[in-house]
Amino acid sequence: MRNLFLFIWRNYFIFLFLLLEALCVYLIVQNNNFQRASFVNSSNSISAGILEASANVKEYFYLKDANEKLAKENAELRGKLMVSFAVSLNDIHTSYDTTFHQKYTFTSAKVVNNSTNRRNNYLTLNKGSKQGIKNNMAVITSSGVVGQVKDVTDNFCTVMSLLNSKTTISSKIKKDGSYGPLSWDEGDDLSMATLHDIPTHVRLIPGDTIVTSAYSLTFPENIMIGTVESYVQKSGQYFYTVKVKLSTDFKKLSHVYIVTNIMKDEQEGLEKKSETDGKTSQ
Amino acid sequence: MVNTIGRNIIRFFVLVLVQVLVIKNIELGRFVNPFVYVLFMIVLPFETPKWMLLIIGFVLGLTIDMFYDTMGMHAAACVFIAFVRPSVLNWFSPREGYEFGMQPTIQYLGVPWFLSYSAILIVLHHFVLFFIEVFRFSEFFSTLLRVIISSIFTLLLVVVSQYLFNKKKEEE
Incomplete structure (x- = not known):
């Protein structure tokens, strides 16, 4: 037992480092997992x-x-x-x-x-x-x-x-009601988001309006999200991936x-x- | 000694306020997020006890976390650079060692020494911070690009602030 304490005492720097990092990881994980107001955040x-x-x-x-x-x-x-x-x-x-x-x-x-x-x-x-x-x-x-x-x-x-990797909003194309999840993917800048899973039979035109769908418990229907900027059909998929120009200026x-x-x-x-x-x- | 402690405490508050009130609001796109407050960890005196480095890093990181809503991410990055700082200093030590009363600044040890020393700490800090923030490896290269570009900007600001700070010291 005495040797153990001696060992810890001699290497206190590493142990203190590990302890503090563990504390940080605990804070990070706790903050991400539980949807509750943590003590130390800007609501403080x-x-x-x-x-x-x-x-x-x-x-x-x-x-x-x-x-x-x-x-x-x-x-x-x-x-x-x-x-x-x-x-x-x-x-x-x-x-x-x-x-x-x-x-x-x-x-x-x-x-x-x-x-x-x-x-x-x-x-x-x-x-x-x-x-x-x-x-x-x-x-x-x-x-x-x-x-x-x-x-x-x-x-x-x-x-x-909306500019968060964890956000997904159920949205639809206003003119014909086909819907899909909208998220902020890697490579989207401040004024862009990506709408997934739009069936290829929908005739998209750049400038088409994207609004929230009725399937969300959170958002009212028909709240403006943005307009279609461009769309691609990735090889092997039966869906369009649509780049949406957001109507909200998040900086202002x-x-x-x-x-x-x-x-x-x-x-x-x-x-x-x-x-x-x-x-x-x- | 008291003078050094006082100066460091003032530097702590000034850097934290500059970071959260000024730099946080300067937005140059998703790839440029300088974190100048790291300067505080860089220029702590050589004589600072190792355990105190870790505690200071933790407190500094957590303070920044409160304003950035990131809970523990900055703290983790700061504790990490506090942990590697003694080794990096050892590695870069001049042949005759550091003299008593020296400080890890441009003024005492010159531009090349300071550049390489602070660049290593800044890159490590940003690397840990951004990868914890993203928390996945699928965006490895775009995150790496953020690390590199942001580090360059931080280094630039750190060096500029060093020159401003040094000038004041010579007048004293």
């Missing part, structure tokens, strides 16, 4: 405070862009107001409340931290569980999809950006919307029930 109050102050300053540089975008969005929304329909569509006005019920609600949030130049990129937003934000909610801007909420603390949440994100799917629990519960029922009856 100290670093989030500093980053928010920095984002506040940085925001001024994008004020003009942000204003233009907001003004454009305002105009678009005003166009959808009941007031603008009142004259021509008077009949529909009353039935609107009963035939349609709300499925999604939107919470606006500010980006306090954003990365775009890594293989796995994340954002931090200034809304958290106190504002009703939960894991896996969708994050969008007026120009398109941004990502998915990953971790939540009281007042902040981190978002797995400042205000985003977090989307809450009110019926998510209901749908999830139902699907789970059918699955388990199916298993037991067989």
